[in-house]
Amino acid sequence: MGHNCKIDGVEGVQVFRGVVLQVLAWGWCGCNTYLVYGNDFPGPDGGLLGEVEAAEAALRDAAERGLAGAAGRQGADEATLRDYFTAVIEADQKIEPRDWMPEAYRKTLIRQIAQHAHSEIIGMQPEGNWITRAPSLKRKAILLAKVQDEAGHGLYLYAAAETLGVSRDELVQMLLEGRQKYSSIFNYPTLTWADVGAIGWLVDGAAIVNQVPLCRCSYGPYARAMIRICKEESFHQRQGYEILHTLSHGTPAQKAMAQDAIDRWWYPSLAMFGPPDTASTHSEQSMAWKIKRFSNDELRQRFVDMCVQQAEILGLTLPDPDLRWNEQRQAYDYTQPDYDELMRVIKGDGPCNRQRIEHRRRAHREGAWVREAAAAYAAKDRVRQEAAA
Numbered sequence: 001m002g003h004n005c006k007i008d009g010v011e012g013v014q015v016f017r018g019v020v021l022q023v024l025a026w027g028w029c030g031c032n033t034y035l036v037y038g039n040d041f042p043g044p045d046g047g048l049l050g051e052v053e054a055a056e057a058a059l060r061d062a063a064e065r066g067l068a069g070a071a072g073r074q075g076a077d078e079a080t081l082r083d084y085f086t087a088v089i090e091a092d093q094k095i096e097p098r099d100w101m102p103e104a105y106r107k108t109l110i111r112q113i114a115q116h117a118h119s120e121i122i123g124m125q126p127e128g129n130w131i132t133r134a135p136s137l138k139r140k141a142i143l144l145a146k147v148q149d150e151a152g153h154g155l156y157l158y159a160a161a162e163t164l165g166v167s168r169d170e171l172v173q174m175l176l177e178g179r180q181k182y183s184s185i186f187n188y189p190t191l192t193w194a195d196v197g198a199i200g201w202l203v204d205g206a207a208i209v210n211q212v213p214l215c216r217c218s219y220g221p222y223a224r225a226m227i228r229i230c231k232e233e234s235f236h237q238r239q240g241y242e243i244l245h246t247l248s249h250g251t252p253a254q255k256a257m258a259q260d261a262i263d264r265w266w267y268p269s270l271a272m273f274g275p276p277d278t279a280s281t282h283s284e285q286s287m288a289w290k291i292k293r294f295s296n297d298e299l300r301q302r303f304v305d306m307c308v309q310q311a312e313i314l315g316l317t318l319p320d321p322d323l324r325w326n327e328q329r330q331a332y333d334y335t336q337p338d339y340d341e342l343m344r345v346i347k348g349d350g351p352c353n354r355q356r357i358e359h360r361r362r363a364h365r366e367g368a369w370v371r372e373a374a375a376a377y378a379a380k381d382r383v384r385q386e387a388a389a
């Protein structure tokens, strides 16, 4: 399907009816987006892809050493199963769907993975808003592919959540009824084309910093989903960075537009990491279970430290007059985001909360015929297969 061509100096880009499918030259790349600049361009992920690869190797190792397998111990009493669960976590092995797990561990995972899946799906809206207005056909194709990747991430994550005994239908229903959350960041508007760049650089950047440690999460299906998602998010971050780089090296008006986007997205991106550690209700337990590997504040600091030099290369300013290197801490001091605003947005009172959820409800209603057709086809297919067997 499609044909291969060279776009922006990248060989082997597979194109089908004008839409970039994938870069064939990149062995692992299963995603839709592609790299649009040469090797002289600085990679903005701060080496995080290396960490993803290390986590992937650790997953393979865990599978080979195989401490997991508590499924075979289902007959044991609860105390033995609990000891085994603790041993698996302590040994940095993986809990798998059929293993015994405490009910609170299961619930925490369902809450976090579902919230994560909903974020990917709702997160398609702010950028989707710019697909028809992207400044060139090339930019449109890239953005279309990126937004499509987010849908794919949502699907991997719903599938991971389903291994915990909850159905995708139930999860979607909980989102639509406001009983489950999605990330605060997607309740902010995308006012200009530069916002698409800022989302890629800052929002995908924050997402990667948060998600790379999740590749080492103690629950196998979530950890495995995160490996692929992080690789794809790394592309997304680069495409956003490249948009901003182009704008900031363009006309004064384009540079001003890029700066304005950074000014508006910086603090909401810092808030994505959640409340400060002192106010985080779940962190302690989630870290003990090795679902979370770092606290909200640790990850936020890592993100700030990563962004400072990248902003310098972009020639843009992070909107924080108190941002400065602290020699003693070997980290940047920075101004905290407004956590009262975060709480207001989480509770439904952000600039776009109503619009986002209304749009999702409408899309769900309008997609009913597709779900019905798929279910009817599956039922027919089952009958056909049973008849043939």
Ligand SMILES: CC(C)(COP(=O)(O)OP(=O)(O)OC[C@H]1O[C@@H](n2cnc3c(N)ncnc32)[C@H](O)[C@@H]1OP(=O)(O)O)[C@@H](O)C(=O)NCCC(=O)NCCSC(=O)Cc1ccccc1
Residues within 6 Å of the ligand: 111, 112, 115, 116, 117, 119, 120, 123, 124, 150, 181, 182, 183, 184, 185, 199, 203, 204, 207, 210, 271, 272, 273, 274, 275, 279, 280, 281, 282, 283, 286, 292, 296, 346
């Ligand atoms: C770090 C945290 C978000 C929160 O830590 P926890 O230990 O779970 O909670 P903690 O005790 O600290 O907080 C107390 C309460 O506050 C809630 N809350 C906190 N922060 C937020 C917030 N920002 N927004 C909304 N709610 C928030 C939290 O749920 C809890 O409420 P609950 O008790 O449930 O009612 C964690 O769940 C996590 O790592 N999730 C996985 C990553 C993930 O979901 N990424 C998604 C974005 S990336 C993406 O989509 C990619 C993309 C890029 C571009 C375009 C499209 C897509």
